[in-house]
Amino acid sequence: MAECKPAWLSATQFERGLAAFEAVLDAEGFHPTPTAAAEFRDPFAPSDWQDFLPSAALQPNSVEQVQAIVRLANEHKIPLWTSSQGRNNGYGGAAPRIAGSVVLNLRRLNRVIDIDEESAFALIEPGVRFFDLYDAIQTSGAKLWMSVPDLGWGSVIGNTCDHGVGYTPTGDHVAHQCGMEVVLPDGSLLRTGMGAMQGNKAWQVHKRGFGPSLDGIFMQSSLGIVTKMGVWLMPRPECYMPGWLTVGKEEDFPAMIDALRPLLIEGVIPNQPMIYNAVCAASAVTERKDWYEGKDPMPDTVIDRIAEQPGLGRWVMRFALYGRDGIIDRQREIVEQAFAHISSIAISFNKYDAANLPELENPHERVQAGIPSNDLNQMTKWYGGEEGGHIGFSSVLPVTGRDMATLRDLVRAKLEAKGLDYSAACIASGRTLIHVALVVFDMKDAEQTQAAYDACKALVEPAAKLGFGEYRAHLDFMDLVADQYDFGGHASRRVHETLKDALDPNGILAPGKQGIWPAALRDPAARNK
Ligand SMILES: Cc1cc2nc3c(=O)[nH]c(=O)nc-3n(C[C@H](O)[C@H](O)[C@H](O)COP(=O)(O)OP(=O)(O)OC[C@H]3O[C@@H](n4cnc5c(N)ncnc54)[C@H](O)[C@@H]3O)c2cc1C
Known part of the structure; x- marks a missing residue:
């Protein structure tokens, strides 16, 4: 019997969903109980708090596994809460906004795909920590410097996705990301900016593509899962x-x-x-x-x-x-x-x-x-x-x-x-x-x-x-912070909700992230039944 689950699912429904996840993962990636998922709780929350308790954690090792999990989450109506390293300490760590969500942690997608010294960028996966990128740059011999936050154990992508900051001249991490690959809430794959064109040479060097820019809607977001991202580096100074x-x-x-x-x-x-x-x-x-x-x-x-x-x-x-x-x-x-x-x-x-x-x-x-x-x-x-x-x-x-x-x-x-x-x-x-x-x-x-x-x-x-x-x-x-963004009778929230409903009609990705709730959970009473 499930110890903790999304409130709107029966134990049987939830266990059926977990079994479906298990079928697409290896043993290393499947942690089906709150106890097995304990490291993804908020490290600074009182131990008796149940409000942000994850029911389970999944750690896929490929983009295809991420896509499969997202499709199954839709089928079984199971909410997923994405983290990369999951060390967002001070803001809730890897814990989800709504108890019973399944943590989707991307530590195992940890490749530094490219370090381009000529144009001073790297292309990385979400599990790459600041320590890892630093080591990869050193090993490559490239004369490049990167930006790090005060703690190096977090991931470059997770930190950027939460609008994080570091302290070299490329320390505004959002300003220095360029080009994303994103698994959308229906499990399909998108590349932003110039990456939208197959084989384009400028994906990591030009921040915009053709038409409205999309990268921003995948940060502090419940609209997608970033599986690759370009990061601008700086030439090593004299x-x-x-x-x-x-x-x-x-x-x-x-x-x-x-x-x-x-x-x-x-x-x-x-x-x-x-x-x-x-x-x-x-x-x-x-x-x-x-x-x-x-x-x-x-x-x-x-x-x-x-x-x-x-x-x-x-x-x-x-x-x-x-x-x-x-x-x-x-x-x-x-x-x-x-x-x-x-x-x-x-x-x-x-x-x-x-x-x-x-x-x-x-x-x-x-x-x-x-x-x-x-x-x-x-x-x-x-x-x-x-x-x-x-x-x-x-x-x-x-x-x-x-x-x-x-x-x-x-x-x-x-x-x-x-x-x-x-x-x-x-x-x-x-x-x-x-x-x-x-x-x-x-x-x-x-x-x-x-x-x-x-x-x-x-x-x-x-x-x-x-x-x-x-x-x-x-x-x-x-939620309280989101409430303060009230210009135009909360016009910004209405646009966020419109996007949420259009892209994630089953509301399976990070419900409640930044106060944006899917239609079915917009009434707080619905979150507990
Ligand atoms: C002492 C101390 C010092 C700190 N100093 C700093 C600092 O200098 N700068 C700073 O920015 N923070 C700082 N923090 C906060 C935090 O520890 C870091 O921001 C850390 O890098 C975040 O953890 P992470 O990289 O593992 O992100 P994660 O926990 O993996 O992700 C953070 C959030 O981003 C989103 N996200 C993560 N991955 C994805 C993805 N692949 N796709 C879509 N969304 C995703 C999720 O909403 C997630 O909740 C500090 C914390 C402490 C305790």
Whole structure:
């Protein structure tokens, strides 16, 4: 008897579906119970939560198997929840939005199909982790650099599909993907852009095809399963110059953001700088108990003590310059001049010959050179050590000091009202800041865990009222975030639903992803019967 299943199927119907999946997979790819699928639960969800529990997991090893699974899911009305590596930690991991869904995990599709040094791109499958792509580039001998997020264990495609970010000049991953192969909800295969033409030579170099561009509708999406994707890489620069900027006084922070904006828009700073507050910077190398044992939110006196440590500040920005010797020296001068009027700011740089990089000890310097690492996972251990949890509350704002200050004050107040520390990492990208509140908690502490999830939900509407939306959200408040995108009486939701109904009439792909529900489950009551 099935322990967990989609609510609208009988146990017999569900078991019949599972048997059909088993027939098209090998033993390694078939995990038919919640226990067998345990590694695809949200690692940071309380253990007694059943809301996002997967019933089973499937790990196909070919595109044909993915297609067969999708066709069977239609036949048996079984919802599938796609992941590539399935390490979307902080946003729900690999867990599905609706309990009883079957996880379709693509780790076994793990080929780096092509690395093209001439045009600086790679063509990869969904199971390829950042570590794998890095190794493949090194092995090929190509003089190319890639972008990585702070953790290298995720997949390039999964991260891109959830609008993820990295920290070299190709760190806006959506902007640097080019050409997809997608299994559609009916099991048929599509290639986007120039790939729509058989044998076309420009699939990985030209982002558009003929007619409306389709790639965007397969990201943060329940309309298809990406089975191949092109990724743009950057030529290895002559020099690599990571920099650190510290802001000693909290009141100087808005001015620092305003001074940063023109450097980003002009391209003087070409990568995606990360700006941490003192708590977040400390969490990369220490635990909370090293600073403060109080149950209340960390007071400013303690935060100041952290900020006074060498290399830290109330806020710290990591960033990097890349390019020809001499040119980046001039860029460095421009950066230094841009912040010279702010008295509490200090800036330092390291300069490396990129062709002969030494072993970089600092994980921040590795990440900005596109070298994968998992060291920064330490941040989740702030409260609970090995049992520390984390939710990303990730709002988007313009790069202005006034918006930054408004959002900072709101998020800090809401977290502190729930007894939590305000830990923030802001990713700057061109005209945008993504303010990620790392809502950290101790999973052993049920009350604090609940407070963390409640704090995120309590933030969504006030942030929207101030003009800030989330670019990505945990399963627990995905619907609430989607509700805020309300222009034109939720015109955007209506278009999403129209596409969903047309392409996936049985609603089998990722129901509820980004708050988009198939027709049969649009009424919340229908999801439990
Ligand atoms: C300490 C810490 C630091 C982090 N730092 C970063 C960071 O710097 N940048 C960042 O972006 N994130 C970061 N994250 C969040 C997350 O860990 C990464 O984004 C990670 O790369 C996502 O996991 P994945 O690549 O395995 O994606 P997956 O879990 O495989 O996929 C994520 C989502 O994308 C969709 N998807 C995946 N594969 C497909 C497919 N083949 N077809 C269609 N849709 C698909 C699904 O909706 C899925 O839920 C961090 C998390 C933690 C805990």
